[in-house]
Amino acid sequence: MASSPGSDPDIAAIRAAAGRIAGHAVVTPLLESPAVNARLGGRLLVKAEPLQRTGSFKFRGAFNALAQLDAAGRRAGVVAWSSGNHAQGVAAAAQALGVPAVIVMPSDAPAIKLANTRDYGAEIVLYDRAREDREAIGRRIASERGARIVAPYDEPWVIAGQGTCGLEVASQADERGVRLDALLIPCGGGGLTAGCCLALAATSPATAVMSVEPEGFDDTRRSLAAGERLANAPGATSFCDSLLAPMPGEITFAINRRHLAGALAVGDSDVAAAIAFAFSAFKLVVEPGGAVALAAVLAGKLDIAGRCVAVVASGGNVDRSSFSDALANAPG
Amino acid sequence: MASSPGSDPDIAAIRAAAGRIAGHAVVTPLLESPAVNARLGGRLLVKAEPLQRTGSFKFRGAFNALAQLDAAGRRAGVVAWSSGNHAQGVAAAAQALGVPAVIVMPSDAPAIKLANTRDYGAEIVLYDRAREDREAIGRRIASERGARIVAPYDEPWVIAGQGTCGLEVASQADERGVRLDALLIPCGGGGLTAGCCLALAATSPATAVMSVEPEGFDDTRRSLAAGERLANAPGATSFCDSLLAPMPGEITFAINRRHLAGALAVGDSDVAAAIAFAFSAFKLVVEPGGAVALAAVLAGKLDIAGRCVAVVASGGNVDRSSFSDALANAPG
Structure with missing residues (x-):
């Protein structure tokens, strides 16, 4: 970030x-x-x-990151990639703070994680875990939308x-x-x-x-x-x-x-x-x-x-x- | 009691x-x-x-009852009947307080409840839920041993x-x-x-x-x-x-x-x-x-x-x- x-x-x-x-x-x-x-x-x-x-636990880090965005950052929104728990953490933190969120998730993630992320109001972009690079997809979306990337751990x-x-x-x-x-x-x-x-x-x-x-x-x-x-x-x-x-x-x-x-x-x-x-x-x-x-x-x-x-x-x-x-x- | x-x-x-x-x-x-x-x-x-x-929740009532026994009552022990949760509550409270406990349980109680009650060190007496009267069995044991009955709810x-x-x-x-x-x-x-x-x-x-x-x-x-x-x-x-x-x-x-x-x-x-x-x-x-x-x-x-x-x-x-x-x- x-x-x-x-x-x-x-x-x-x-x-x-x-x-x-x-x-x-x-x-x-x-x-x-x-x-x-x-x-x-x-x-x-x-x-x-x-x-x-x-x-x-992922809600802890996601909320801490999103809560530190300034007003312009909150309006621009966030992008994250995750097999599921970081996705839900970012989506719920974004919803709580009124920040738009796009989450890049593998198409074979557990159904409950996909459903919950959607329920928190996030936009989900699916990718193929075996063939595609989730970071590349996330970086492209962030660049297109001017949104911030919330990395799952190296942040x-x-x-x-x-x-x-x-x-x-x-x-x-x-x-x-x-x-x-x-x-x-x-x-x-x-x-x-x-x-x-x-x-x-x-x-x-x-x-x-x-x-x-x-x-x-x-x-x-x-x-x-x-x-x-x-x-x-x-x-x-x-x-x-x-x-x-x-x-x-x-x-x-x-x-x-x-x-x-x-x-x-x-x-x-x-x-x-x-x-x-x-x-x-x-x-x-x-x-x-x-x-x-x-x-x-x-x-x-x-x-x-x-x-x-x-x-x-x-x-x-x-x-x-x-x-x-x-x-x-x-x-x- | x-x-x-x-x-x-x-x-x-x-x-x-x-x-x-x-x-x-x-x-x-x-x-x-x-x-x-x-x-x-x-x-x-x-x-x-x-x-x-x-x-x-049964541990709450069982511990409260057993903690009020005097020294002679603790030595004499307790008897309880239960489909399982009161059994475990009394057995664990008895173990914690060093009181001997006999528990009368239906033979068709969930296996986990039977096993746990045994693990808490209680003596288990099984009965047939359809044909036998657990209260009569419990009262007989209490009378034989001079032990106190800890009723599951009407106490x-x-x-x-x-x-x-x-x-x-x-x-x-x-x-x-x-x-x-x-x-x-x-x-x-x-x-x-x-x-x-x-x-x-x-x-x-x-x-x-x-x-x-x-x-x-x-x-x-x-x-x-x-x-x-x-x-x-x-x-x-x-x-x-x-x-x-x-x-x-x-x-x-x-x-x-x-x-x-x-x-x-x-x-x-x-x-x-x-x-x-x-x-x-x-x-x-x-x-x-x-x-x-x-x-x-x-x-x-x-x-x-x-x-x-x-x-x-x-x-x-x-x-x-x-x-x-x-x-x-x-x-x-």
């Missing part, structure tokens, strides 16, 4: 974002179950972003907005008198991860922040190991539709490599099990991509015994049939 | 219960969706008791505990600057309804409190019309397994007939639609019996246009397959 601050987002930007979204976004609960804790032998806290406005205002999620986790853990050993975050392009890294570094520096990705889309994990941004191999598939970004963002990776204590990856069957677990134990609807951090804990990718670990459940926008399939395919 | 106060529960008992359960029960969120409000043309608030400890301490749910709704609405026109409550034996009636009468007297029951199990609605307690006709069926009490409680009905502004009933298909709606719009897992109040609003049993209506989603303990069936059978 042309008028974004040139420098990286910082804790001041995140605190300012928290003030901007207050009263518009939901301060989502940090769920906990004594029965689950007893079973795991540790303390598990689940940040319930499916209960966020638009059903995912300081968006990163600062997503960081409010981490700020809330730290403050809710603190209110509970809990010392957070680790925070696990679903990672696509890395915006939520970067925002939460910055928030925790400032408010709870002893907490080990880790990203979690689907196997085959573990570009952040591999990039951290390589010390440079690597793309995912073409042809990989995962039902975690919200975490299929091709490679880490430039801004997000610069932040994440500085702050992440580790990076994990989980398979689709781990994710289905986590969806079923969130259903049974927390009564929360979590979408595949939103469940990877919980999946990492349940699959034993991280030792939780005697420790306190928070996971972000980052979204709940999943079709009925996909959700039922996950419940049917999960063990137990 | 022998040592319960002889008089009806009142607002002082509810406030005392709130103090007792604080730090043990969850102050569940009052969910709201601007998109849903826009669609309904009114303001809908959903009290999310599936996020309560044990997955339903002042339990009613006062359930009333804390209403107290929270009133206070959360107030914090939001909302004037509640109506509060709709799923009604089985009437304990949650009675507790919420008392809480709202004291804290938000202009709010019309209404019970909602499954068709065929609308004993409270018919009893209110008749001016006396009437039982449900034998042979009725409903998939709302948590609302199949045979007739209103004596204490609960005395309270409810004094305070209820109305009584509604909904069919199973309305309930399935509400389960699917809670899934899509609120990302909340709601069990059939827990969804009847939401179902009443969505089915148009109450005019919400231009008004602010709160519904209690009273529980979320539903098997995976039943939940998937509800999603598959719901319209849209």
Whole structure:
């Protein structure tokens, strides 16, 4: 976004974002179950972003970005590309602020995400995920209309907005008198991860922040190991539709490599099990991509015994049939 | 319970219960969706008791009752009968307070409710819902062991505990600057309804409190019309397994007939639609019996246009397959 601050987002930007979204976004609960804790032998806290406005954390960053447009910028409108959650976040923020929005979405996005984006009043332009370049389409539309692009993750205002999620986790853990050993975050392009890294570094520096990705889309994990941004191999598939970004963002990776204590990856069957677990134990609807951090804990990718670990459940926008399939395919 | 106060529960008992359960029960969120409000043309608030400890409001009343046992009473233990949610509430409260618990449950209760009750460390005694009298079984066990009976609804301490749910709704609405026109409550034996009636009468007297029951199990609605307690006709069926009490409680009905502004009933298909709606719009897992109040609003049993209506989603303990069936059978 042309008028974004040139420098990286910082804790001041995140605190300012928290003030901007207050009263518009939901301060989502940090769920906990004594029965689950007893079973795991540790303390598990689940940040319930499916209960966020638009059903995912994406509303935070979108609203923070759009709220900073000046009057001319609001009139000119915004353009975004997204597999679905950023689309809904931008569309709802645009509707709330009276800004026209065009959203470029893949034609195979979950039906619920397409329908909701339309319901928020946005104009949708579909593209073919396999053959077309969504960024090129978005940039062309933005240029034709004089509209601003709201990038899904590589955008300081968006990163600062997503960081409010981490700020809330730290403050809710603190209110509970809990010392957070680790925070696990679903990672696509890395915006939520970067925002939460910055928030925790400032408010709870002893907490080990880790990203979690689907196997085959573990570009952040591999990039951290390589010390440079690597793309995912073409042809990989995962039902975690919200975490299929091709490679880490430039801004997000610069932040994440500085702050992440580790990076994990989980398979689709781990994710289905986590969806079923969130259903049974927390009564929360979590979408595949939103469940990877919980999946990492349940699959034993991280030792939780005697420790306190928070996971972000980052979204709940999943079709009925996909959700039922996950419940049917999960063990137990 | 022998040592319960002889008089009806009142607002002082509810406030005392709130103090007792604080730090043990969850102050569940009052969910709201601007998109849903826009669609309904009114303001809908959903009290999310599936996020309560044990997955339903029942923990409130159970903990309030057990916390008032003296040392000898705690050693002697408790007996309860329940189709599942009261069972889990009593079992978890008993575990938290170190009290032995025997739970009498129907052999056809949802598997998740049986498993959870066992996991909380309670001893389970199964009975045949069609041929046996659960109260007789429970009373025999209580007499043999010198244990106290914790009745599921017709028990002042339990009613006062359930009333804390209403107290929270009133206070959360107030914090939001909302004037509640109506509060709709799923009604089985009437304990949650009675507790919420008392809480709202004291804290938000202009709010019309209404019970909602499954068709065929609308004993409270018919009893209110008749001016006396009437039982449900034998042979009725409903998939709302948590609302199949045979007739209103004596204490609960005395309270409810004094305070209820109305009584509604909904069919199973309305309930399935509400389960699917809670899934899509609120990302909340709601069990059939827990969804009847939401179902009443969505089915148009109450005019919400231009008004602010709160519904209690009273529980979320539903098997995976039943939940998937509800999603598959719901319209849209």
